[in-house]
Amino acid sequence: MPELPEVETLCRQLRTRAAGLKIKFLTVYDAKINGVEVVRGRIIQDIRRSGKTILIDLDDATSLAVHLRMTGRLLWKDNKTISPHTRLRISFETAVIDLVDARRFATVKIVATPQAPPATDLTVHFDEQAFMERQAKRKVNIKVLLMDAKAFSGIGNIYACEILHRARISPTRQAATLSRDEWKKIFREARRILKKAIDKRGTSISDWRDLYNRPGENQHELAVYGREGKACPSCGGPIERMKQGGRGTFHCPLCQK
DNA sequence: AGAACCGCCTGCTTGC
């Protein structure tokens, strides 16, 4: 599913392809998506990422805010065939961008163009002092906190599991019990893992594809996610799976304390 | 107020 590295990959590809283009028209195929046809005629100024949201900045101080949720894809197409599960099409002079989304969780809306990026993104700008004051003492599991957008933007289930494995911290630890050194380790390993995943154009465990419908390469780098019963790359012990907040957590109980 | 839970969705996997 698209998390920070996948959305960043899409934004970079979209910026190269679509910045400066005029939107000829926009076609909605799913009644769950409302009120976005008014972007007809607008020129795309920039494409940016805010957490897991793709912001397509337009020339009238508004932005199209696209969130892919679970199975959403944005695909650049030079031909005009419609694939199954296409929910939205943005048409340019010679090509289109399709939102394809089998489970229909993705959202598209028009917002006033946001100016300041959130200070919760470890790969862009992270307000560590605000985090330590407002989030670090919470009584939730560190795994749940990593996935909470109020604390960290862009981290979902796959990268939360991978970050905790690299930091050698158990996903069941209550956030408030972590030492300053452990927080530092989490910040450092999170940045390392997210940046590497961007370099690999994301993790294609199941659905993820980039703008050109290509899988990423980061699935070969995973230490724990989706590897239940397999050997931990650090210690050789078996990876275990459990449930936290209704979501699967993969971890190595020998390495992660 | 903070933590836990629910519902939205549908393709895929599992079990009988």
Place this chain on the structure above:
DNA sequence: TGCAAGCAGGCGGTTC
């Protein structure tokens, strides 16, 4: 083999 139930999970909304 076929079909139904279960599972996957980001996140806004609701409940505890």
